[in-house]
Amino acid sequence: MSVYIFIDHTQGHVKKSSLEALSYGAALATQLGTTAEGILLGTIASDPAALGKYGIKKIHHAAQENLNALDAQVYARIIADTVAPSGEGVLVFSNNVTGKAVAPRVAVRLKAGLVSGAIALPDTASGFVVKKTVFSGKAFANIGIDTPFKVIALNPNAYTVKEGEGIAEVVPLTAAAPAPKVKVVSSKTASGEVPLTEAELVVSGGRGLKGPENWGMIEELAHLLGAATACSRPVADAHWRPHNEHVGQTGIAIAPNLYIAIGISGAIQHLAGVNRSKVIVVINKDPEAPFFKAADYGIVGDAFEVVPKMIEAVKRLKNPSS
Numbered sequence: 001m002s003v004y005i006f007i008d009h010t011q012g013h014v015k016k017s018s019l020e021a022l023s024y025g026a027a028l029a030t031q032l033g034t035t036a037e038g039i040l041l042g043t044i045a046s047d048p049a050a051l052g053k054y055g056i057k058k059i060h061h062a063a064q065e066n067l068n069a070l071d072a073q074v075y076a077r078i079i080a081d082t083v084a085p086s087g088e089g090v091l092v093f094s095n096n097v098t099g100k101a102v103a104p105r106v107a108v109r110l111k112a113g114l115v116s117g118a119i120a121l122p123d124t125a126s127g128f129v130v131k132k133t134v135f136s137g138k139a140f141a142n143i144g145i146d147t148p149f150k151v152i153a154l155n156p157n158a159y160t161v162k163e164g165e166g167i168a169e170v171v172p173l174t175a176a177a178p179a180p181k182v183k184v185v186s187s188k189t190a191s192g193e194v195p196l197t198e199a200e201l202v203v204s205g206g207r208g209l210k211g212p213e214n215w216g217m218i219e220e221l222a223h224l225l226g227a228a229t230a231c232s233r234p235v236a237d238a239h240w241r242p243h244n245e246h247v248g249q250t251g252i253a254i255a256p257n258l259y260i261a262i263g264i265s266g267a268i269q270h271l272a273g274v275n276r277s278k279v280i281v282v283i284n285k286d287p288e289a290p291f292f293k294a295a296d297y298g299i300v301g302d303a304f305e306v307v308p309k310m311i312e313a314v315k316r317l318k319n320p321s322s
């Protein structure tokens with residue numbers, strides 16, 4: 001049975017989380033002694049065949065521009081129709097916004113078992129068991145799938161991108177896309193130097209920053225580090241920052257390599273969205289702030305003193321002669 005990986009892209013570029021899914025799918029195909037095949041809907045700026053360097057042998061490509069914008073129902077139908085004739089297989093998605101919308105629909109169409117939030121390659125020694133996080137990352141569960149089709153949604157930043165050599169064979173998908181049931185009347189792209197969901201580094205601010213006028217230092221630190229900016233929910237609710245920066249249980253869940261939390265208490269609902277970060281740095285003037293329990297590094301201090309010093313230190317590091 002083949003391993004099929006959905007290739008998610010935005011503004012002509014394949015998302016990093018999707019490159020992780022490609023690498024994961026390729027490794028799983030090797031483990032199962034089969035081949036990895038990508039499914040690409042819409043158009044990307046580069047040659048799709050070059051994605052072969054992530055270990056996939058074939059790409060099923062529907063190169064219609066009207067597929068560039070996500071329509072979960074249309075995507076699910078095309079993906080399911082593409083793989084259904086094979087009768088069995090593993091489908092890998094990134095567990096990002098697109099994957100969360102599409103993977104369950106594909107699973108329903110294929111009558112497949114689905115594990116979302118996978119964090120490791122399946123154990124295939126006897127059966128097919130996928131490890132995932134549960135309870136907002138506080139525990140793990142190992143879920144067995146025994147349906148002919150198996151759907152896995154891989155958590156972003158849970159698997160390292162592996163780049164090698166290779167060119168994939170591109171097979172055009174010519175079947176007409178089903179008519180969309182949803183009509184998009186307008187869309188607004190979030191502004192920002194680095195998209196939050198794709199960011200390796202994130203600088204985040206909370207109510208401890210007192211007001212929107214104090215976000216200049218957050219933005220400056222983020223800019224110097226090449227990081228995205230984020231915030232706690234009350235900050236977005238108070239319109240100090242846009243809602244697309246709100247992380248947590250009711251906001252975006254992220255898993256950057258570095259999360260710097262400034263003036264954020266560390267409530268469980270906030271942690272639910274950031275506790276998969278590889279390294280967490282907390283800056284808070286209250287030594288009892290709950291966030292310190294989840295931190296890899298903590299600075300007890302006033303953000304208005306600490307952050308300007310960090311900015312100066314980063315500037316010195318980047319330009320030692322100044």
Ligand SMILES: Cc1cc2nc3c(=O)[nH]c(=O)nc-3n(C[C@H](O)[C@H](O)[C@H](O)COP(=O)(O)OP(=O)(O)OC[C@H]3O[C@@H](n4cnc5c(N)ncnc54)[C@H](O)[C@@H]3O)c2cc1C
Binds near residue numbers: 250269
């Ligand atoms: C159903 C539900 C869902 C929720 N979902 C989310 C969610 O998705 N995301 C989210 O963030 N919250 C969420 N919340 C809210 C959450 O419970 C907390 O209220 C919120 O995270 C607190 O935000 P905060 O840490 O910015 O503010 P506060 O709790 O007010 O904490 C501010 C922190 O800043 C520190 N501080 C103050 N001044 C300074 C200074 N000068 N320098 C350094 N530190 C300073 C304080 O010591 C304090 O720890 C949810 C709540 C509910 C009930």
